[in-house]
Amino acid sequence: MSENIERRRFLKSAGMCSLILTPLAGCSVKEDADSAHKPHYVMVFDQNKCVGCGDCKTACNQANNLPAGVSRVILEQQSGRVEGQACPHCGKMVCDCERKFVRVSCQQCKNAPCVTVCPTGAAHRDAKTGIVTMDASKCAGCKYCIGACPYNARLINNNTDVADNCDFCLHSKLSKGELPACVQSCKYDALIFGDANDPQSYVSKLLAVKDSVRIKPQFGTEPSLRYIPIVKLGV
Amino acid sequence: MDTSMDFTLGLSQGVAWPWPIAVYLFFAGISGGALTIALALRFYLGQVENTAFLKAATLLSFVTISLGMLCLVLDLTNPLFFWRILVFYNLNSVMSIGVIALSVYIPLVAVVALLALEKELMAIPQLKFLAPIIAKLKGFRRPMEALALVLALSVCAYTGFLISALIRFPLINTSVLPALFIASGLSAGGASAKMLAVWLFKEPLHSGEMKILHGAEWPIMFAEAMFIFMIATALLTGNAGGQFAFAAFHEGVWASVFWIGVVGIGFAAPLLLNFATGKHFSHSAKAFYMSGMCAVVGMMCLRLFILLAGQNYAI
Numbered sequence: 001m002s003e004n005i006e007r008r009r010f011l012k013s014a015g016m017c018s019l020i021l022t023p024l025a026g027c028s029v030k031e032d033a034d035s036a037h038k039p040h041y042v043m044v045f046d047q048n049k050c051v052g053c054g055d056c057k058t059a060c061n062q063a064n065n066l067p068a069g070v071s072r073v074i075l076e077q078q079s080g081r082v083e084g085q086a087c088p089h090c091g092k093m094v095c096d097c098e099r100k101f102v103r104v105s106c107q108q109c110k111n112a113p114c115v116t117v118c119p120t121g122a123a124h125r126d127a128k129t130g131i132v133t134m135d136a137s138k139c140a141g142c143k144y145c146i147g148a149c150p151y152n153a154r155l156i157n158n159n160t161d162v163a164d165n166c167d168f169c170l171h172s173k174l175s176k177g178e179l180p181a182c183v184q185s186c187k188y189d190a191l192i193f194g195d196a197n198d199p200q201s202y203v204s205k206l207l208a209v210k211d212s213v214r215i216k217p218q219f220g221t222e223p224s225l226r227y228i229p230i231v232k233l234g235v
Numbered sequence: 236m237d238t239s240m241d242f243t244l245g246l247s248q249g250v251a252w253p254w255p256i257a258v259y260l261f262f263a264g265i266s267g268g269a270l271t272i273a274l275a276l277r278f279y280l281g282q283v284e285n286t287a288f289l290k291a292a293t294l295l296s297f298v299t300i301s302l303g304m305l306c307l308v309l310d311l312t313n314p315l316f317f318w319r320i321l322v323f324y325n326l327n328s329v330m331s332i333g334v335i336a337l338s339v340y341i342p343l344v345a346v347v348a349l350l351a352l353e354k355e356l357m358a359i360p361q362l363k364f365l366a367p368i369i370a371k372l373k374g375f376r377r378p379m380e381a382l383a384l385v386l387a388l389s390v391c392a393y394t395g396f397l398i399s400a401l402i403r404f405p406l407i408n409t410s411v412l413p414a415l416f417i418a419s420g421l422s423a424g425g426a427s428a429k430m431l432a433v434w435l436f437k438e439p440l441h442s443g444e445m446k447i448l449h450g451a452e453w454p455i456m457f458a459e460a461m462f463i464f465m466i467a468t469a470l471l472t473g474n475a476g477g478q479f480a481f482a483a484f485h486e487g488v489w490a491s492v493f494w495i496g497v498v499g500i501g502f503a504a505p506l507l508l509n510f511a512t513g514k515h516f517s518h519s520a521k522a523f524y525m526s527g528m529c530a531v532v533g534m535m536c537l538r539l540f541i542l543l544a545g546q547n548y549a550i
Contacts, residue, residue, distance in 0.1 A: 047240070071246065072246070074244060074246065076242045076243065076244045078242075102240060102241075102242045103242075104242045104244050104245070104246065105246075113400075113402060116327050116328065116400075117327075117328050117329065117330065117400055118325055118328055119320055119323075119324070119325055119328045119330035119331040119334060120319050120320055120322075120323035120324070120325060120331075121323055121324070121325040122319075122323070138319055138323050139316070139319065140311055140316045140317060140319040140320040141311040141312030141313050141316050142310075142311055142320065142330065143251045143252060143310075143312070144251075144328070144330055146247050146251040147250075147251035147252055147398075147401045147404075147546070148400060148401050148402065148403075149403075150402055150403040150550075151242075151245075152244075152245030152246060152247060152403075152549070153245070153246050154246065154247060155246040155247045156247065156312050161312045161313035161316070162312065162313075162316070213239055213240050215240060215241060215242065216241070219402060219403075227240045229239070229240045
């Protein structure tokens with residue numbers, strides 16, 4: 001094929017392309033303009049401050065009336081040592097070196113697979129706050145959301161027989177103007193909550209100066225939970 | 236930042252979708268596969284009469300999809316909530332689109348079966364009241380069968396799309412899955428409808444129609460094996476998550492289900508029964524039923540393997 005594209009043909013195709021692409025571009029601009037005015041609630045978990053006391057879990061269970069044995073948030077205890085081997089730091093077989101905790105809960109994805117797959121729209125994004133939450137009266141209990149969540153962070157509530165997730169206490173606390181129960185109960189300030197779209201909020205300022213990571217960002221779900229890892233090396 | 240964080244605990248224990256869903260996928264595949272083969276054959280040969288194979292396939296199709304629905308409803312955390320899935324819709328959800336397809340497919344299969352089994356049903360005195368309904372429906376038979384053919388294929392493919400949307404399971408989250416489920420649905424659906432046609436509707440074992448069906452089986456089986464090979468290769472040559480999930484093929488109980496159930500019973504046994512035995516045996520009714528059963532068992536094992544091994548190797 002010739003390297004030179006005919007002028008007429010070039011103009012024709014350029015015209016066609018713009019005809020096809022213009023409406024699409026319009027769509028995305030509109031969406032951006034809308035979301036600019038909406039809050040984006042985020043939570044920051046600071047691993048350096050968490051001592052694993054579990055107060056957050058207790059407060060969550062109470063605030064959201066969860067039945068026994070069901071939790072919307074748990075803590076995973078991690079350590080660098082291998083079970084059955086001596087600790088590389090202190091040499092003992094049983095020790096508390098390198099103990100650290102990770103908050104396990106709904107990651108409040110901006111691009112949430114549970115919302116996409118839910119056949120009834122029970123798992124949905126709250127119109128005002130953008131928080132992923134449940135309409136328990138619509139949930140059929142098919143567990144599609146549980147399978148679709150890349151974080152295994154959704155659960156079945158035995159009291160209601162429907163799916164459940166951490167929704168930043170949207171109905172129990174946030175609607176009353178309070179902070180989420182876990183954030184309120186944390187004695188060590190390991191949890192920070194706020195609107196990342198508001199440049200004056202504490203979370204915005206914190207995230208601007210602190211390095212934070214997200215869990216499994218490769219799934220492209222854009223989680224709203226940020227984690228500040230322990231970076232201490234050695235003793 | 237040169238560090239990352241991860242957690243391995245989950246808030247729900249065990250697999251989200253246990254074996255009843257695999258049984259549902261199996262029944263839906265048989266239903267869609269049997270009806271697709273019967274109607275495709277009907278259009279291809281330009282048949283107007285009710286053949287034994289059509290009768291068997293439509294009856295089987297209706298019974299299996301009904302049993303499949305039963306599995307589906309019983310697997311809900313509270314089966315009494317099943318109506319919510321029929322009332323509320325989310326068109327972004329594969330499941331919701333499937334519900335729409337199934338709610339047209341199931342009554343349509345019932346009607347297609349009613350027309351195919353007209354003579355048999357009219358022989359029962361209690362069912363005489365159906366005669367005027369059948370007479371009315373006959374006028375729309377051709378378009379209804381065409382729609383049923385499209386929906387039958389959709390139901391087969393839908394079961395694949397349904398689970399391939401689960402992004403954290405590399406074995407399940409593949410684009411080949413709907414094609415694999417269509418191929419395995421066609422082979423097991425065709426085999427079970429053939430067996431039913433011979434056993435219940437007395438179709439001769441070596442009729443012209445049966446010959447065409449026997450001939451179609453091998454290319455379908457080859458396609459099925461190739462799709463499985465594609466999935467395995469994609470995992471083996473893929474990223475760390477894929478390579479982790481590849482272990483499903485060579486370790487644990489699901490690897491046995493795959494090699495004994497899918498490969499041994501599903502592929503090798505019918506091939507051996509038909510080509511490694513004497514002509515006398517391979518043309519007998521015994522060999523016919525045995526290889527048919529092998530195809531059905533192989534497909535059940537395939538669905539179990541994909542769904543459960545898939546969910547066990549999450550990233």
